[in-house]
Amino acid sequence: MLTRELINELKAIASNFIPAKDLDDLTQIVFEQLLTMNSEKLQSLIDKGDIHRYFNRMCKLNYYSKNSRYYYTYNKEYEHVSYRTQAYEKRITDNVYINSDSELIDNILQELYWYDRELFRLYVLGDDENDSYSYTTLAKKTGISRISIYYTIRNVKKYIKHRLNELRDDI
Secondary structure: OOOHHHHHHHHHHHOOOOOHHHHHHHHHHHHHHHHHOOHHHHHHHHHHOOHHHHHHHHHHHHHHOOOOHHHHHHHOOOOOOOOOOHHHHHHHHOOOOOOOHHHHHHHHHHOOOHHHHHHHHHHHHOOOOOOOOOHHHHHHHHOOOHHHHHHHHHHHHHHHHHHHHHHHHHO
């Protein structure tokens, strides 16, 4: 399989086009992907000598793609949005408004069709056994296609964001 010599050789190839500050993290992710792939396919790539090209391609795909595991793990900047404003705080102190964002989001979810609401809750909160789900594992559990789950959750997120913006404007 992957020997220490081959790993060092592959890492040296990646160092030709990947900046040094990103090299270790990127190659770690690509090696994890190689080790989780079908062992027969990996051995076939090594035997044919195609492992170098395959590794090179995997590194480039992971490094430059905005949808790769590397990007989401090391490069994506997450925004921490706060919906609290002075008017919001005033309403809370006057006991006129809902006391927390989670309750507000729960109320917005109640406006949705049960299918959308329950898929979103399973995706975000998990189930009663505290299992969390990705799109793929949720598709396997429910029997609903992955793409349908993706679009449903995306639309629910948009709806929640839209309703929160409306509610913020009312404050």
